[in-house]
Amino acid sequence: MRRAALAVSLAFALPACVPADGGSDPDPVVFGDGGAGDVLTLDPEFDADPGSDDMGPPAWDAEPGEDPDMAPPPATAGGLDLIEFDDVEVAAGYTEMLTLDLPDDVQSLTIVGIGDPTVFYSVVHLEGPEGQLLVAENPPGVQITAFDRQLSPFPGAFKSPNRSATAATGLATLLAPNNPEVEVSPGEWRFQIAGLGQFGPTTTAVDILVYVKRGPRPERGVLDVHMHFTGSRGWTAANAPDDPDFQAALNRLAEFYGEIGIELGEVTYTDIPERFRAVDSGPQGPGPAALDSTLHEMFALSAFETGLSFFFVDRIGEPQFGGAIGGIAGGTPGPMLQPGTVRSGVAVATALDPNPLSIGHIMGHEGGHFLGLYHTQEFFGGITDQILDTPEGNAGGDNLMFPTVTSAPAHLTAGQGFVMHMNAAVNPPAEEAAE
Numbered sequence: 001m002r003r004a005a006l007a008v009s010l011a012f013a014l015p016a017c018v019p020a021d022g023g024s025d026p027d028p029v030v031f032g033d034g035g036a037g038d039v040l041t042l043d044p045e046f047d048a049d050p051g052s053d054d055m056g057p058p059a060w061d062a063e064p065g066e067d068p069d070m071a072p073p074p075a076t077a078g079g080l081d082l083i084e085f086d087d088v089e090v091a092a093g094y095t096e097m098l099t100l101d102l103p104d105d106v107q108s109l110t111i112v113g114i115g116d117p118t119v120f121y122s123v124v125h126l127e128g129p130e131g132q133l134l135v136a137e138n139p140p141g142v143q144i145t146a147f148d149r150q151l152s153p154f155p156g157a158f159k160s161p162n163r164s165a166t167a168a169t170g171l172a173t174l175l176a177p178n179n180p181e182v183e184v185s186p187g188e189w190r191f192q193i194a195g196l197g198q199f200g201p202t203t204t205a206v207d208i209l210v211y212v213k214r215g216p217r218p219e220r221g222v223l224d225v226h227m228h229f230t231g232s233r234g235w236t237a238a239n240a241p242d243d244p245d246f247q248a249a250l251n252r253l254a255e256f257y258g259e260i261g262i263e264l265g266e267v268t269y270t271d272i273p274e275r276f277r278a279v280d281s282g283p284q285g286p287g288p289a290a291l292d293s294t295l296h297e298m299f300a301l302s303a304f305e306t307g308l309s310f311f312f313v314d315r316i317g318e319p320q321f322g323g324a325i326g327g328i329a330g331g332t333p334g335p336m337l338q339p340g341t342v343r344s345g346v347a348v349a350t351a352l353d354p355n356p357l358s359i360g361h362i363m364g365h366e367g368g369h370f371l372g373l374y375h376t377q378e379f380f381g382g383i384t385d386q387i388l389d390t391p392e393g394n395a396g397g398d399n400l401m402f403p404t405v406t407s408a409p410a411h412l413t414a415g416q417g418f419v420m421h422m423n424a425a426v427n428p429p430a431e432e433a434a435e
Contacts, residue, residue, distance in 0.1 A: 079215065080424055085208040090115070093194055093201025097125070100189045100210060108213040108422035109184050112335045113172035113193045115206035117296070117342050120196040120286045121172035122154040123164045129187030134162035134176055153196050163374065163386060168331065169283045169290040170342040172206070175333045175372040179386035180418045198287035211337070211424040221426040222265040223257065223371075224307025225250075228298075229270070230277040232314045233350040237269035245356040252360025253367065256400055256410070260417025262426055265307065272301050272311070279347065281317030281325055296342035299330055305337055307425055308367055309345035316349045324352050326405050327362040329369035336370070336425040346370050357407035364400050364410075371423045373416055375403045387415040 088095050102109065113121050126135035133140060137156035148155035157165035162176045172193050176184050195202050229235050233245075240246045254264045276298045283290035290296070295316070302309040316325040330343030338344055346366040350359055376396045377384040384392055385401070390413050396402050400410045412420075420426060 081212045083210040090195040090204045095193045097190045104186045105214045109176045110211040110424045111174040112209045113206045116204050117170040118290045123172050123174040124157045124194040125192035127190045135160040135164045173331045178372045180415050218421050221262045224266040226268045226304045226309040228272050228311045231274045232312045237271045248356035249360035253363045256364035260412045277314045299345045302344040303339045311347045314351040327366040329366040332369045333372040334370035355407045371420045373401050376401050389413045389415040
């Protein structure tokens with residue numbers, strides 16, 4: 001079996017991936033990944049010895065404002081509640097400390113900040129009612145190195161107990177908990193978002209949506225999926241429902257997620273302009289150039305307020321470091337339930353490896369990023385995920401979130417399934433939702 005190895009990714013990029021036998025996954029390494037990607041090499045004998053630890057944003061501990069916004073406690077019992085903070089000022093790089101009151105049956109917390117598409121945003125502080133720091137610019141017991149700062153504008157948040165800092169232009173996203181070792185408890189929580197412009201910390205504004213998922217921990221869930229076709233590989237909204245290769249890729253996605261108790265719900269098929277058959281790999285940093293990204297323009301075509309949108313293209317960006325980009329997710333996590341943003345989906349390259357099983361692997365891998373999963377490990381910097389039941393090193397090569405693409409069998413662990421079930425886009429089965 002040929003396996004692609006992850007090449008050094010760019011500091012400012014989106015999550016992606018490259019196929020083991022020819023391309024797929026450009027989540028430029030999670031740092032600066034509002035949707036970053038992994039550029040995988042095509043060397044079948046690559047045998048890197050990965051390390052284990054992660055990275056994220058720079059450090060700072062701002063004091064809360066005198067009158068932090070206190071969101072009212074959600075009023076419903078169970079389900080999903082939305083709390084909104086409109087037009088929040090980002091002054092000299094930071095919002096004030098914002099406050100939430102989470103209910104007794106809180107299951108998970110999702111923060112989506114939507115702002116200027118030329119500015120990098122990140123959730124850089126998340127603190128619980130007992131002072132527990134799930135995200136901080138200077139996490140306790142963590143030393144931020146010069147190497148960390150080269151990889152991300154927000155290294156502290158990336159190295160926090162609940163990893164944040166998927167920094168990319170236009171949005172900030174955070175899912176908590178995003179590993180089974182942390183807990184979101186009832187009570188008053190505080191959080192803060194940072195903004196980085198082309199020339200450093202900037203003054204701007206951001207609209208913030210907070211989803212509170214409530215109720216008992218789920219064992220089963222349903223995820224709607226929305227397919228967008230450029231004509232790549234001959235697939236269109238008209239023929240894909242009956243095309244055996246496309247259905248084989250879709251079935252592989254369903255098998256990956258079904259293994260951890262998430263079934264596919266509604267499947268929609270939509271055509272988009274053919275000019276998106278080749279897209280760039282997204283902005284490489286904040287600034288006006290971000291307005292010219294065809295990847296971001298394509299993601300903004302998603303009109304769905306449920307589930308996960310997939311976009312099928314021929315190729316993404318240009319080959320790098322001996323590898324090619326097989327897929328890019330709009331974030332780790334992506335802006336779930338938000339149509340029309342510059343990161344509202346997952347791009348899948350189909351020309352690098354036409355094997356439908358490899359395409360299904362890319363779909364599952366990049367969808368995993370969008371739902372909150374990081375790579376089990378990277379091939380540099382000692383970076384691993386924070387999930388204890390995922391193996392480190394090449395022993396984890398058969399995990400769906402290992403940074404390679406293959407048509408060979410792959411799987412997700414119970415810990416990874418826990419994270420995906422926390423995502424606001426994953427709904428309870430209809431019979432449970434009706435109870």
